[in-house]
Amino acid sequence: MKFIQYKTISGIIQCVSGLRIGGSKDTIEIGGMDNPIIRNPLDKFPYIPGSSLKGKMRSLLEWEIDGKLGKDGNAHQFKDCNKDDKCPICRIFGVTDDEVRFGPGRAIFRDGYVTNDSKEKLRELQLKKGLLYVEEKTETAIDRLKGKAKDGSLRQYERVPAGTEFSFYIDYRVFDINDNGQTDIDNFQWLLHGLWLLQQDALGSSGSRGYGQIKFGIHVKDTEKPDKVKFIPDKVLVEGKEEQIKDRYEEITQQKKR
Ligand SMILES: [Zn+2]
Numbered sequence: 001m002k003f004i005q006y007k008t009i010s011g012i013i014q015c016v017s018g019l020r021i022g023g024s025k026d027t028i029e030i031g032g033m034d035n036p037i038i039r040n041p042l043d044k045f046p047y048i049p050g051s052s053l054k055g056k057m058r059s060l061l062e063w064e065i066d067g068k069l070g071k072d073g074n075a076h077q078f079k080d081c082n083k084d085d086k087c088p089i090c091r092i093f094g095v096t097d098d099e100v101r102f103g104p105g106r107a108i109f110r111d112g113y114v115t116n117d118s119k120e121k122l123r124e125l126q127l128k129k130g131l132l133y134v135e136e137k138t139e140t141a142i143d144r145l146k147g148k149a150k151d152g153s154l155r156q157y158e159r160v161p162a163g164t165e166f167s168f169y170i171d172y173r174v175f176d177i178n179d180n181g182q183t184d185i186d187n188f189q190w191l192l193h194g195l196w197l198l199q200q201d202a203l204g205s206s207g208s209r210g211y212g213q214i215k216f217g218i219h220v221k222d223t224e225k226p227d228k229v230k231f232i233p234d235k236v237l238v239e240g241k242e243e244q245i246k247d248r249y250e251e252i253t254q255q256k257k258r
Helices: 050-064 088-093 116-129 182-200 245-257
Strands: 002-015 107-109 112-114 135-139 155-159 165-176 214-224 235-238 241-244
Touching (some): 002 182, 050 107, 182 214
Antiparallel strands (some): 002 214
């Protein structure tokens, strides 16, 4: 087994409708929202966890590719595909089975962050309406006999507003396992197909009620492995400025001593 190259899918996820990926209630203050979304704790902007993209795309592809549905409703496992070494699900998303000889899951789903343009728009929303980078959507249940909202059924949900854009990356690793990487290159098409499926379906919760419709704009780039080690990581970007890692290292160790 030998690593050959990365194939990188990069691009934009645009929210066509409000997106809701639930966050933790542990951090809510008194009078806070019942149903918060997930946010970066440092800047409070929403983000799309790579795990959400990965989980949803995996389940859509298990529906799509013949014979990949687990018998018990659980995620597809290596034994479900008769230990097929070329299985796109097992290869792309990875398996925990000890017997696997084809290496790690090929796709790395990065977290998606709000683009700078969208950050501006969300800041405006905060200034004008006092909403912290989200919309607050109220929903209710209908009493079937009275034909109106059921008493006490009002619920509030946070959503990322429609129109918001996130950057996203998926890095895909191609390994040569006596096949010049052909199996991984063939399976890469399934990953692209997964993006299409996700566009037809929904991301996050309440997809059947209109939430989480998204659109992808993508670019695919191949990164060949350099012949020799060319990348020497001696510099780091700090707030857009290049600094020597050595200086940063000393600064950080000094802080620890204090
Ligand atoms: Zn499989």
